[in-house]
Amino acid sequence: MKVNTNGRDIEVTIDGFCLEDTLDCGQSFRWEKNKDGSFSGVAYSRVLTISQHGNKLIFKNTSSDEFETLWKVYFDLETDYSHIKSFLCSDKTIKSACSYAGGIRILRQDSWEALCCFIISQNNNIPRIKGIVSRLCENFGKELESGIFSFPDPQDIFDGGIEALDVLRAGFRAGYLYDAARKVLNGEVNLEEIKTMPIEDARTTLMKIKGVGPKVAECALLYGFYRVEAFPVDVWIKRALHYFYADGFPKEYESVGGIAQQYIFHYIRTCEDAIPDEYKKQVRQKKAPPKVPQR
DNA sequence: ACCCAGGCGACGA
DNA sequence: TCGTCGCATGGG
Numbered sequence: 001m002k003v004n005t006n007g008r009d010i011e012v013t014i015d016g017f018c019l020e021d022t023l024d025c026g027q028s029f030r031w032e033k034n035k036d037g038s039f040s041g042v043a044y045s046r047v048l049t050i051s052q053h054g055n056k057l058i059f060k061n062t063s064s065d066e067f068e069t070l071w072k073v074y075f076d077l078e079t080d081y082s083h084i085k086s087f088l089c090s091d092k093t094i095k096s097a098c099s100y101a102g103g104i105r106i107l108r109q110d111s112w113e114a115l116c117c118f119i120i121s122q123n124n125n126i127p128r129i130k131g132i133v134s135r136l137c138e139n140f141g142k143e144l145e146s147g148i149f150s151f152p153d154p155q156d157i158f159d160g161g162i163e164a165l166d167v168l169r170a171g172f173r174a175g176y177l178y179d180a181a182r183k184v185l186n187g188e189v190n191l192e193e194i195k196t197m198p199i200e201d202a203r204t205t206l207m208k209i210k211g212v213g214p215k216v217a218e219c220a221l222l223y224g225f226y227r228v229e230a231f232p233v234d235v236w237i238k239r240a241l242h243y244f245y246a247d248g249f250p251k252e253y254e255s256v257g258g259i260a261q262q263y264i265f266h267y268i269r270t271c272e273d274a275i276p277d278e279y280k281k282q283v284r285q286k287k288a289p290p291k292v293p294q295r
Numbered sequence: 296a297c298c299c300a301g302g303c304g305a306c307g308a
Numbered sequence: 309t310c311g312t313c314g315c316a317t318g319g320g
Binding site: 297 | 309310311312313314315317318319320
Binding site for chain 1: 315316318319
């Protein structure tokens with residue numbers, strides 16, 4: 001990685017990184033693509049516009065200090081992914097996933113934000129998750145720039161009472177979000193302590209929150225606590241496990257299972273011919289309810 | 296119109 | 309402990 005300062009822009013030369021895949025692979029819901037191909041978003045209450053041209057990233061309107069202390073870390077630029085990938089790619093499925101979109105990195109997102117976003121994600125689709133998260137920020141966050149809002153703290157979400165969350169149109173998830181805010185505020189769930197807990201204890205603690213089950217806990221740990229051994233299993237990963245790993249996911253990869261999971265998830269969800277169409281239907285878990293003729 | 300979404304809690308067997 | 313069902317809302 002090579003870093004150049006150019007006025008208020010920072011130019012970074014880096015290989016094996018894909019901005020679009022990283023921001024659009026279902027790990028973060030706060031980045032929007034602009035007409036010119038750049039992306040704008042907020043992390044840790046800082047606003048950024050960023051674009052990629054070949055192996056150059058351009059961080060707009062930041063400072064070298066902010067780049068060093070925030071964005072370099074957020075985008076995980078100092079981790080050697082080529083090393084991790086050459087290890088993981090001894091598996092042929094992961095190898096296919098990496099040749100399809102191997103430029104993905106795991107973002108080091110804020111713990112509270114990731115927890116909330118993945119509470120909202122349950123039984124929901126990505127465009128709608130983005131909408132709810134966006135309304136959450138607009139209504140409860142602080143305005144950082146005109147029309148751009150921070151992610152609200154637990155207090156901001158708790159203060160108006162649960163009825164105030166109606167504006168989110170989050171359905172049954174509103175109560176879950178409110179319970180998360182309450183338990184973080186009263187110390188029942190201490191996010192700072194979770195950062196240093198053994199992962200089993202971290203899981204158990206997160207699951208004290210109503211609406212946080214195994215899957216949401218794994219997502220929070222992977223994306224909000226950078227626990228790359230966390231392995232979220234949703235319907236897509238279930239399909240992958242059935243189709244590619246009938247004998248189980250290889251133990252040797254467990255220490256970086258979350259990273260492997262991210263490549264596989266993005267691959268089978270967005271690559272047309274990753275797995276057969278019939279197989280997708282076959283594994284869909286919802287079955288037709290027996291139609292009982294009324295009257 | 297219809298199916299389903301990066302699931303979970305409640306409930307019954 | 310395990311399988312099933314309802315849940316709110318709206319994107320495609």
